[in-house]
Amino acid sequence: MAAKRIESVNDFVVKFANVNGSGSASANTLFAKSIMRMGVPISPRNIFPSNIQGLPTWYEVRVSEQGWLGRRGGADLMVAMNPQTWDRDVAEIDPGGYLFYDSTKPLPASKFRDDITVIGMPLTAICNDAYSDARERQLFKNIIYVGALAALLGIEPDVIAELIGEQYRGKEKLLQPNVHALHMGYAYARDRLGGPIGLRVARSDAVGDRIFIEGNSAAALGCVYGGATVAAWYPLTPSSSMAEAFARHCRKFRVDPDSGRARYAIVQAEDELAAIGVVIGAGWNGARAFTATSGPGISLMQEFIGLAYFAEIPAVIFDVQRGGPSTGMPTRTQQSDVLACAYASHGDTKHPLLFPEDPKEAFEFAALSFDLAERLQTPVFVLSDLDIGMNERLCEPLEWDDARRYDRGKVMTYEMLESGQDFGRYLDTDGDGIPYRTYPGTHASKGAYFTRGTTRDAYARYSERGPDYLYNMERLMRKFATAANLVPQPIMRPAAQPTRRGVIYFGSTTPAMDEALDMLAKGGMHLDALRLRAYPFPKSVADFIAAHDEVFVVEQNRDAQLKTLLVNDAGVNPATLIPILHYDGTPITARFITDAVAAEVRRLNVRPLHGGRAA
């Protein structure tokens, strides 16, 4: 049927179209992991609705021996298991690609395309023959198609069987039927579907010792390692799985072996106002505390964030960003809370933001955020997003140095108070803008103070005097300058050739940007790249911009929020910054970046003449 078949080894995209709640998720993950076990890097992405059962859901697996982990776009093989979305799924297949579908019910020829290879397998009929229970028919159908895909793509069935074995360790009753279904699908495809297609998985060693983990789980583990003891949250996609992962990790790592009791406290609060309130109360009282939320939660927390900023209370807020505004696209990804977090609350406020690029940095920045929050005595935001948070991603193994000690910041102890050291809660003693604090209950007669959101003098006494207010506000600015040197510094990646053009990006844009830089360089366009890892920006960011004629600022929101922050805070010339914006809710791709950059460069190269006409 097909004119030309796509032929590719270890470099293609498989997309599964499923119905939400049909049990496809674990089968699809099994498929992806088996390729990883064969040493070929993968990057899967869930594209799911805000729904529990019935609506369409997709799972996209990019296979890339070169190790590109960004979304590619398009699909070389569509596993079309959802009649509801059939037309758009078939339309999405790249010319020369493949369609795998359940052929139990015959479909008219008009439902297909003639530039793709169509592979029909009567999955429902096979399951109806093999199983009598309705639930089994549904679940094993998923495993059967995984078996069939293994035969079509050259995935070793033993690798899949081994993964099933790990999954059902100790549950032998479930293990056998799953392995059986796998082989049934494999044999059918091998014997009756014509065996391998043009897309092939071949063993490689390109995965190395990398791990495969969701950003939310890694961030939650970072909270465990970073010493968080209090967590408060209100369920909100895509952040809920972070709080749930924290509970899971705590059950594993934070139970006192002697008493069996918890070295942590988790409160599922009544709303995000209460969640941040709990975090602030705990932080005030010397515990490391965090909340995990997304845009709508950040909006609700505004008043409290201002209190924590002004009263100088450590707090860590994870914003796993999703598509806004309002309820927006609750199950899609965006980087659109940058300004809402940077300037959260009324009055003059600004807050440190950390931008992890992947689960590994989500772990590191999570642990670090508690040091920063306590050192700086202020709310610290960790801004990841749905793309990082809710997808399993291949990343370097997590690391911890056992010699590392928590930085609890400037805390005046009983001994210091007893020795007569002067305690001014809002007094800057050494010029870094950071005052000392005391934990409640420390000393019988020294070090108690009153915490309030109203103005006060350096000794925490209520004061509305202008000079006292200015002292405080200017000290907070000094503290913010101190923060710029403590937060993770940007990573500069010079182009292979000298260039006057640069690009700035952050967070989940990174894998697509890595690939885009490679594509652009191959096309002769060289860009110096700067990956921002935090706000406030150190001076090196302004220097980078000043060293280039044009700097593309790539981000996943409509309003160029990072660019705004750069213009406001880094004192750079806005004319040198050219926004590249992607915000349709899908993760940004290398194709998008290269196309957009190329278009901007074409525009820049057309030099206007007098009178405004182009030459």
Place this chain on the structure above:
Amino acid sequence: MTYLAKPKLHHPDLPQNRLGYTRRDYEGTVSTLCAGCGHDSISAAIIQAFFELAIPPHRVAKLSGIGCSSKTPTYFLGQSHGFNSVHGRMPSVLTGASLANRELVYLGVSGDGDSASIGLGQFAHAMRRGVNMVYIVENNGVYGLTKGQFSATADRGSKSKRGAVNTDSPIDLVGLALQLGASFVARSFSGDKAQLVPLIKAAVEHRGAAFIDVVSPCVAFNNHPGSTKSYDYVRAHNEAVNRLDFMPRRDEVTADYPPGSVVDVVMHDGSVMHLHKLAADYDPTDRVRAMNYLAERAARGEVVTGLLYVDARAEDLHYHLGTVDAPLNSLGERELCPGAAALREFNAALR
């Protein structure tokens, strides 16, 4: 970490409590509220209760929201850490503080606007969770600090100073606390220190959420005829169901009571509350009957006061969460960080 208290030296004639503190050690800065404001009397009662209980002042954390009432924590327990948070959100801040260090005494002070209007949700959920705290609402039926607007506890039909009539039905925080599972519920009157002080003492010793609604007239905006939160109105309609003597377990019971008139309630730590029954048929350990009684009396316009409900065997949030005995804020890397070896194992399971 508990350190020995070192009270300041005072005039030798000032009476001292068991730990050698004088009443002055429990005072704060001079009040800036209106002369005659009910809230100041409550501050005085708090000072007396903590003095008599001989709680080291620095082992108390006092938290509040925003309002005249919420300002009062500056006026007592000057050696305690205080936290004047945001309007209506004291309960969540207190909850977090309590999770961080279970060893301090947590005193939350709020107003009727703070707890029944803007903060109704947080009030309710803190009660539900059984946070170990004393939660006092200084209830004057108005927003004092913003100059006299009706609050959500203002009775339907009560008149504002300018003559406007409140048409919304009132929120009864006592009724809510009972329904939501607070394990110690009381109502009192700022003008009745003899009733209020023992109630505060018992609430401090109670483990779990202890709520005291204290009617506390606002002399500036709600003390006129037509108000149901004025001194005159409350004095005329106050129906105390019992009188309380609070006996920390170390004190001996010396008084003699006529048989049948006293109920003893033994608290979790062994201290004893002697309840002198004033309403013969009132049983403060029966939650459902208490709710009915209160509803009936409220319908007659009575302000029922006293210890309205207590469950002396209640458990608190820390118990429900199964947290360790050591304050969470005292744990360090050794207890909290699983270390590099555990991380290597964790990584290995993800390949």
